[in-house]
Amino acid sequence: MPEWLPEAVRYAEQWLGYQMRSTEQPGCVLAVAHRGKLVAEHAFGVADLATGTPLTPAHRFRVASHSKTFASAAIMRLHEAGRLHLDDPIGTHVGDLAPEVAAVTISQLLSHTAGLLRDGVRAVHWQDRQPFLDETALRAELAEPLIVPANSRQKYSNVGFGLVGLAIEAITGEDFGTWIAREIVVPSGLDATTPDMPVPAGTPLATGHSGKLPVGRRFAIPGHNPTHALASATGFVSTAGDLARFIGSLDPEAGTSVLSAASRREMTRRHWRVPDDSGGRHYGLGTIGGTLEGHEWFGHSGAFQGFISRTACVPEWGVAVSIVTNCIDGLANPWVEGVLGIFHHFALHGAASPTVADWTGRWWSYWGAFDLVPMGNQVFVTMPALMQPFTDASVLDITSPTEGRVARANGFGAHGEPARRIMDADGAATLLMLGGAELLPEQALLTELEARASDPAPATQP
Missing domain, CATH: 3.40.710.10 (DD-peptidase/beta-lactamase superfamily)
Structure with missing residues (x-):
């Protein structure tokens, strides 16, 4: 096989x-x-x-x-x-x-x-x-x-x-x-x-x-x-x-x-x-x-x-x-x-090689879901909503357990920008950053959306 x-x-x-x-x-x-x-x-x-x-x-x-x-x-x-x-x-x-x-x-x-x-x-x-x-x-x-x-x-x-x-x-x-x-x-x-x-x-x-x-x-x-x-x-x-x-x-x-x-x-x-x-x-x-x-x-x-x-x-x-x-x-x-x-x-x-195998999971934002799919020595960012999810997929080069770079993206993406994972005390990834975009696990986004629905006032500038 x-x-x-x-x-x-x-x-x-x-x-x-x-x-x-x-x-x-x-x-x-x-x-x-x-x-x-x-x-x-x-x-x-x-x-x-x-x-x-x-x-x-x-x-x-x-x-x-x-x-x-x-x-x-x-x-x-x-x-x-x-x-x-x-x-x-x-x-x-x-x-x-x-x-x-x-x-x-x-x-x-x-x-x-x-x-x-x-x-x-x-x-x-x-x-x-x-x-x-x-x-x-x-x-x-x-x-x-x-x-x-x-x-x-x-x-x-x-x-x-x-x-x-x-x-x-x-x-x-x-x-x-x-x-x-x-x-x-x-x-x-x-x-x-x-x-x-x-x-x-x-x-x-x-x-x-x-x-x-x-x-x-x-x-x-x-x-x-x-x-x-x-x-x-x-x-x-x-x-x-x-x-x-x-x-x-x-x-x-x-x-x-x-x-x-x-x-x-x-x-x-x-x-x-x-x-x-x-x-x-x-x-x-x-x-x-x-x-x-x-x-x-x-x-x-x-x-x-x-x-x-x-x-x-x-x-x-x-x-x-x-x-x-x-x-x-x-x-x-x-x-x-x-x-x-x-x-x-x-x-x-x-x-996937061992160095990238744990860069995985489904990540969410308002704009939908993105999957991290490790293959070989790189990580692909796919869109599961597409009938061909690898269409125009961005590619990440991984430099450490938490850091990487968008090595390839189409002209509308974050080509060349940093990729980063934020980990909790147990070593689980809680936030994925692709350039300036922040993506969350599904439950974390649901919690945010429910809170937003109960208080729809626009966020203030930090």
């Missing part, structure tokens, strides 16, 4: 704690895996706003389009067994399809280049106005003409991945959920993952929630509805820990996987650029890929009524990060990228 990873995880947890307080999200779970082993699982907030039940890493979430990664792994497993080929027309395995749909290939379905409808002619199942599509309803959507020619561009399709599920059932002669649980989920060691609802009695489930608008408050969207013929597109129920370990196992360099290295390379390589996408992302076979701070990643995201999730693996580090949230405006996507940004800085600068 990289020597910097434990300290990076600790700061990521502290940063997420601030983000949860600031954004007032119901709950989230962060999981980090390295080479298939969990390094951390940390739950924040509640599983259900109505009951106030504390969220735990064991709570299961609807993880939606992560299902596509599982379904793609199932196809690759069948490919390895010689039961299909990726360039097979889907009509080779699934009957009674319109000719142009029957002609699209399995690879085109997995890469979202088959040209099919995204969700259907009338996709009200995504707003709980009708059940998710069963096979009859799915086949009715598949009877619609292609929207764009196959193999002409990447165009996301839940309907297409429903067809992948029909193919798996046709080839194996078994129900999709039964076969994939036995052949992919269980061999991957995923004890908290099921292909769809319902889950076994007594399983801890997080409740989904709406955003605050337009009602003005969050309300429950339980998310317990089965997805029927769309289970291969969006049905899976899992935990952040299982997702981190499973996505990590698809790294071509992973030591243990249900797939060969060749299959993993094929799944995770960049098949198609996602058009009109500001993030510069690409799609593989059931995986999304991109680059952050120069590091290539792959994984997937998921959006279900009341739930948002995201998992990303960085093969360079052998690290996978997953965040699951239980509200429809959950920030799993920017939070995973924020965690990867934190990891980038720790990988670049290394774990």
Whole structure:
């Protein structure tokens, strides 16, 4: 394991704690895996706003389009067994399809280049106005003409991945959920993952929630509805820990996987650029890929009524990060990228040396919170309110246990000015000075603000 990873995880947890307080999200779970082993699982907030039940890493979430990664792994497993080929027309395995749909290939379905409808002619199942599509309803959507020619561009399709599920059932002669649980989920060691609802009695489930608008408050969207013929597109129920370990196992360099290295390379390589996408992302076979701070990643995201999730693996580090949230405006996507940004800085600068390791903590002023984050031989001053907390971070050179200097700051900061800690008799820091700015521990600032509120007269010049 990289020597910097434990300290990076600790700061990521502290940063997420601030983000949860600031954004007032119901709950989230962060999981980090390295080479298939969990390094951390940390739950924040509640599983259900109505009951106030504390969220735990064991709570299961609807993880939606992560299902596509599982379904793609199932196809690759069948490919390895010689039961299909990726360039097979889907009509080779699934009957009674319109000719142009029957002609699209399995690879085109997995890469979202088959040209099919995204969700259907009338996709009200995504707003709980009708059940998710069963096979009859799915086949009715598949009877619609292609929207764009196959193999002409990447165009996301839940309907297409429903067809992948029909193919798996046709080839194996078994129900999709039964076969994939036995052949992919269980061999991957995923004890908290099921292909769809319902889950076994007594399983801890997080409740989904709406955003605050337009009602003005969050309300429950339980998310317990089965997805029927769309289970291969969006049905899976899992935990952040299982997702981190499973996505990590698809790294071509992973030591243990249900797939060969060749299959993993094929799944995770960049098949198609996602058009009109500001993030510069690409799609593989059931995986999304991109680059952050120069590091290539792959994984997937998921959006279900009341739930948002995201998992990303960085093969360079052998690290996978997953965040699951239980509200429809959950920030799993920017939070995973924020965690990867934190990891980038720790990988670049290394774990803190003993001379700076205790220059740490969260410090407050009227203007918000600042974190001291020691790395290598320096201390970085980050802003936990930012989605990338190291953005424009000042850097301190430390010259003694209580003294230092702002060695680098942007042109609006205190570049070149002194940094100082005031310590109490027990050796605890009670005041941080960065140039002329004074920052306090949270409780000390709260005491000051409460006193100010009871006596709002302006301070006099000392």
